[in-house]
Amino acid sequence: MKFGVVVFPGSNCDQDMVDVLESLKVKHQVNVVKLWHKEHDLQNCDMVILPGGFSYGDYLRSGAIARFSPIMQEVIAFAGKGGLVMGVCNGFQILCEAGLLPGALLHNNSRKFICKNVYIKPVTDETYITSKLNTNKALKIPIAHGEGKFYAPDSEMKAIYDNGQILFKYCDALGNVTAESNPNGSIDNIAGITNKTKNVFGMMPHPERACDPYLANTDGRGIFDSILNSMALF
Amino acid sequence: MHTTVDDAKALGLLPEEFDKITEILGRNPNFTELSIYSVMWSEHCSYKNSITWLKTLPKDGPHMLAKAGEENAGLVAIDDETGCAFKIESHNHPSAIEPYQGAATGVGGINRDIFTMGARPIAQLNSLRFGNINSDRTKWLVKGVVKGIGDYGNAFGIPTVGGEVYFDDCYNINILVNAMSAGIVKKNKVVSATSYGVGNPVFIVGSATGKDGIHGAAFASKNITEDSADDLPSVQVGDPFQEKLLMEASLELIDTGAIIGMQDMGAAGIICSNSEMSAKGKHGMRIDLDKVPTRQKNMKDWEILLSESQERMLVVAKKGMEETVYKVFDKWDLNCTQIGEVTADGYLEYFMNGVQVAYVPAQSLVLGGGAPVYTRTYTAPVYLKDIEAYNIDNVTIPEDLKQVALFLINHPNIASKRWVYTQYDSMVGTVNRSTNTCTDAAIVNLKDSKKALALTVDCNSRYVFANPETGCAIAVAEAARNITCSGGQPSAITNCLNFGNPYDPEAYWQFVHAIKGMGKACLKFNTPVTGGNVSFYNQSEVENHTVPVFPTPTIGMLGILADKNRTMTYNFKQAGHHIYLLGSSQNCISSSQYLAHFHQIKFSPAPYFSLDEEYDLHQLIKQLINADLIQSAHDCSEGGLWVALAESGFNNQLGFNIITDADIRKDAFLFGEAQGRVVVSISPEQFDLFIETVVASGIDFSHLGDVTTGEIKIDGNYWTSIVDLQNQYDTAIEKALL
Numbered sequence: 001m002k003f004g005v006v007v008f009p010g011s012n013c014d015q016d017m018v019d020v021l022e023s024l025k026v027k028h029q030v031n032v033v034k035l036w037h038k039e040h041d042l043q044n045c046d047m048v049i050l051p052g053g054f055s056y057g058d059y060l061r062s063g064a065i066a067r068f069s070p071i072m073q074e075v076i077a078f079a080g081k082g083g084l085v086m087g088v089c090n091g092f093q094i095l096c097e098a099g100l101l102p103g104a105l106l107h108n109n110s111r112k113f114i115c116k117n118v119y120i121k122p123v124t125d126e127t128y129i130t131s132k133l134n135t136n137k138a139l140k141i142p143i144a145h146g147e148g149k150f151y152a153p154d155s156e157m158k159a160i161y162d163n164g165q166i167l168f169k170y171c172d173a174l175g176n177v178t179a180e181s182n183p184n185g186s187i188d189n190i191a192g193i194t195n196k197t198k199n200v201f202g203m204m205p206h207p208e209r210a211c212d213p214y215l216a217n218t219d220g221r222g223i224f225d226s227i228l229n230s231m232a233l234f
Numbered sequence: 235m236h237t238t239v240d241d242a243k244a245l246g247l248l249p250e251e252f253d254k255i256t257e258i259l260g261r262n263p264n265f266t267e268l269s270i271y272s273v274m275w276s277e278h279c280s281y282k283n284s285i286t287w288l289k290t291l292p293k294d295g296p297h298m299l300a301k302a303g304e305e306n307a308g309l310v311a312i313d314d315e316t317g318c319a320f321k322i323e324s325h326n327h328p329s330a331i332e333p334y335q336g337a338a339t340g341v342g343g344i345n346r347d348i349f350t351m352g353a354r355p356i357a358q359l360n361s362l363r364f365g366n367i368n369s370d371r372t373k374w375l376v377k378g379v380v381k382g383i384g385d386y387g388n389a390f391g392i393p394t395v396g397g398e399v400y401f402d403d404c405y406n407i408n409i410l411v412n413a414m415s416a417g418i419v420k421k422n423k424v425v426s427a428t429s430y431g432v433g434n435p436v437f438i439v440g441s442a443t444g445k446d447g448i449h450g451a452a453f454a455s456k457n458i459t460e461d462s463a464d465d466l467p468s469v470q471v472g473d474p475f476q477e478k479l480l481m482e483a484s485l486e487l488i489d490t491g492a493i494i495g496m497q498d499m500g501a502a503g504i505i506c507s508n509s510e511m512s513a514k515g516k517h518g519m520r521i522d523l524d525k526v527p528t529r530q531k532n533m534k535d536w537e538i539l540l541s542e543s544q545e546r547m548l549v550v551a552k553k554g555m556e557e558t559v560y561k562v563f564d565k566w567d568l569n570c571t572q573i574g575e576v577t578a579d580g581y582l583e584y585f586m587n588g589v590q591v592a593y594v595p596a597q598s599l600v601l602g603g604g605a606p607v608y609t610r611t612y613t614a615p616v617y618l619k620d621i622e623a624y625n626i627d628n629v630t631i632p633e634d635l636k637q638v639a640l641f642l643i644n645h646p647n648i649a650s651k652r653w654v655y656t657q658y659d660s661m662v663g664t665v666n667r668s669t670n671t672c673t674d675a676a677i678v679n680l681k682d683s684k685k686a687l688a689l690t691v692d693c694n695s696r697y698v699f700a701n702p703e704t705g706c707a708i709a710v711a712e713a714a715r716n717i718t719c720s721g722g723q724p725s726a727i728t729n730c731l732n733f734g735n736p737y738d739p740e741a742y743w744q745f746v747h748a749i750k751g752m753g754k755a756c757l758k759f760n761t762p763v764t765g766g767n768v769s770f771y772n773q774s775e776v777e778n779h780t781v782p783v784f785p786t787p788t789i790g791m792l793g794i795l796a797d798k799n800r801t802m803t804y805n806f807k808q809a810g811h812h813i814y815l816l817g818s819s820q821n822c823i824s825s826s827q828y829l830a831h832f833h834q835i836k837f838s839p840a841p842y843f844s845l846d847e848e849y850d851l852h853q854l855i856k857q858l859i860n861a862d863l864i865q866s867a868h869d870c871s872e873g874g875l876w877v878a879l880a881e882s883g884f885n886n887q888l889g890f891n892i893i894t895d896a897d898i899r900k901d902a903f904l905f906g907e908a909q910g911r912v913v914v915s916i917s918p919e920q921f922d923l924f925i926e927t928v929v930a931s932g933i934d935f936s937h938l939g940d941v942t943t944g945e946i947k948i949d950g951n952y953w954t955s956i957v958d959l960q961n962q963y964d965t966a967i968e969k970a971l972l
Contacts (some may be wrong), residue, residue, distance in 0.1 A: 010389025050276045054389040057475030113384050115659045144659045209661045216670035
């Protein structure tokens with residue numbers, strides 16, 4: 001399987017993502033390339049990942065400028081043809097700005113940047129990035145964002161629920177979805193969603209930061225295992 | 235334009251310095267030249283009042299790749315191929331009047347010092363001092379500084395892995411913002427801040443030059459007064475996005491081999507990088523200032539020369555490699571303009587639209603060259619009498635020590651700094667082991683290596699105020715203790731010396747004695763001083779009355795874990811484990827948070843400290859860690875044994891049941907801050923070998939008690955539960971800042 005990690009100017013989690021994908025090579029046939037924002041070639045990747053960071057500085061609205069980059073025109077076309085696209089943090093914001101995912105990511109309720117471990121619970125195990133996850137078990141995954149409050153108007157929320165598009169919800173360590181465990185004020189504790197056709201995925205928490213045993217948290221690995229498992233399965 | 239001694243004084247120069255400039259040039263300097271000397275000979279750039287004493291600090295060690303002052307940052311060997319560049323720097327004065335931009339550009343500046351050497355930053359730390367947390371001004375400053383550091387560091391994308399925050403009235407006006415960065419470089423990729431080779435092209439790269447920060451270095455070299463707000467244009471504006479691009483482009487450019495030398499533009503802008511690089515390479519430069527990309531029209535030549543606009547670098551490349559340079563910066567969409575070339579005669583020659591505007595010898599401007607060096611007089615401060623008058627017997631032991639214990643846990647100097655550090659991205663880069671592992675120093679993973687770095691910043695300035703020599707030695711010892719307790723070997727230090735006005739003999743006395751203490755301690759721990767920064771004039775004028783800050787020599791220490799898996803943690807692991815104190819209990823509450831804040835006694839000596847005992851204790855800790863004989867190790871610092879025990883319990887929500895020592899005042903036993911003490915826990919299986927090892931070392935130790943499932947008992951009395959205690963500890967600062 002070939003992964004392409006897009007590098008926008010201001011991306012800063014691109015190398016972390018590449019490091020995790022490279023570590024999968026031990027057990028799997030995996031190929032990883034970086035895709036430069038000025039390019040138009042997706043290099044036949046099976047999955048394109050938009051990493052975290054502050055693309056173009058994010059001085060306007062997070063992700064608002066990145067969506068217009070040359071590579072994003074290709075990513076939008078790729079997704080339209082059913083190609084697999086995943087965005088983490090700033091990548092999620094860019095996917096929403098590009099219209100590949102519904103809703104928007106607003107300033108956290110606290111109006112402050114928040115970096116800490118939080119718990120999220122997979123809502124479904126029927127998507128590419130959640131197929132190997134246990135929907136009854138909370139995962140400890142860090143967040144690091146100032147604009148991570150997921151919002152969508154009622155009409156869109158209805159469609160999101162009707163189509164089973166919610167991937168993750170913020171919860172406590174025991175998996176209870178509570179107001180206290182919602183770090184940023186996201187509607188219905190939503191931490192990650194997919195599109196209607198379930199080939200585009202966005203999440204605010206950083207699974208790539210929870211994969212190295214040396215850092216004493218490998219809860220993020222299940223997401224990458226899911227992706228590889230799904231490729232064989234679907 | 236003919237200049238006078240009054241012009242010189244208006245720019246912050248002394249009359250004798252004006253004479254010296256005239257002598258160097260052999261003529262009257264024009265205004266631009268006078269401006270050049272005023273910034274280059276400012277305290278900030280020239281170290282004129284500190285260098286004599288800084289030179290006494292130990293700088294040598296077999297692992298040193300670049301000694302203090304040789305490059306933009308110190309460089310220490312990690313292994314045969316890799317080095318670590320690290321440095322700490324102050325941004326106090328800008329942060330005091332514009333906290334957000336002041337702190338942000340402090341972060342930007344220190345990171346440029348690291349990547350200008352070819353090192354990729356991998357970890358940041360900071361040390362912050364504010365005034366009374368209950369004042370509205372302090373709240374505004376805290377929020378601005380933390381947001382500034384966060385917004386800049388988070389976007390730049392390097393994790394903030396550690397730091398310290400203190401509150402004391404002495405910092406009400408003049409806060410301290412010290413930022414530290416550490417980076418990794420392959421030894422064969424190290425870039426020097428030098429310039430040579432006649433005809434080699436000189437480029438300015440990165441952001442365009444504006445009018446921000448003009449005379450910033452001079453501004454940093456005077457007292458903060460009520461008129462300081464008028465100096466607002468001296469504060470620079472940061473752009474972390476440009477910095478990120480500049481770093482990627484600079485590191486990419488280094489790989490091309492096109493570079494002779496490179497230096498970031500910080501204090502004193504173009505003139506500083508031109509003169510320092512030229513002086514180092516023993517060449518000159520001819521620069522066309524009109525070619526410098528500017529943000530606004532009609533900037534004067536001296537404004538372009540002195541501007542401290544951020545996110546800029548000066549690059550001297552090999553002639554014929556110009557296209558390689560342009561290509562890299564074009565890829566990253568950054569400005570890159572050739573503004574001149576290297577010349578032979580050692581002079582800096584500046585032109586504006588073809589007209590020569592300045593002609594000065596590079597060597598005459600710099601530290602180690604023509605910059606003035608002063609030996610200032612100093613006298614022991616009057617307040618020492620108040621310290622000598624202190625007698626512990628005049629301090630009554632409170633009846634309710636539980637009340638004191640809770641007071642301390644809620645005190646902003648002790649309570650969790652969670653409100654601060656959750657605003658910093660501490661995990662980007664996936665190297666910070668201390669997110670999920672409790673360690674006294676931050677452990678930073680070196681991917682693809684058996685080793686890891688241990689980093690810490692430490693300074694208890696109340697101790698330094700009480701006794702600068704002992705207090706500064708304690709700062710070094712505490713840093714070493716934190717690294718040792720985490721499983722690391724102390725390697726080297728960088729320092730940020732925040733002091734008062736050097737022309738005030740009492741403030742200078744504090745400086746001199748702090749340097750002496752630092753030197754002794756660094757020799758003992760074999761941690762050479764790799765450089766850092768001096769920030770004088772940290773005192774405020776309030777109603778014509780000078781209020782100095784505590785002398786604050788912040789120590790940033792680098793340690794190395796030879797085997798990165800041998801990290802030692804400070805959290806208790808299991809109920810039933812035994813708790814021991816290594817080091818001796820003392821009848822000492824001097825300069826403790828308890829004495830200063832509970833009893834409101836502000837004058838007392840530095841706490842008990844013995845450099846030799848401290849060193850021996852560290853060797854014992856290393857031995858215990860290497861032989862797997864302890865479960866946890868946590869040093870006693872602010873709040874004493876009580877706080878060390880509480881912090882050991884929080885992570886796994888385990889309590890402790892301990893007995894105090896009848897020979898020691900109970901308040902001193904629990905809350906005293908005598909140095910050289912470490913709390914360890916052991917499993918019953920470790921008992922025999924642990925005792926054998928500790929006894930053989932000859933170091934004092936005592937059995938305190940046992941780890942419990944959550945209740946906290948002192949001498950058989952139930953005090954509280956660890957869960958309740960932690961809740962207070964975690965939320966005290968956020969409640970205070972509301």
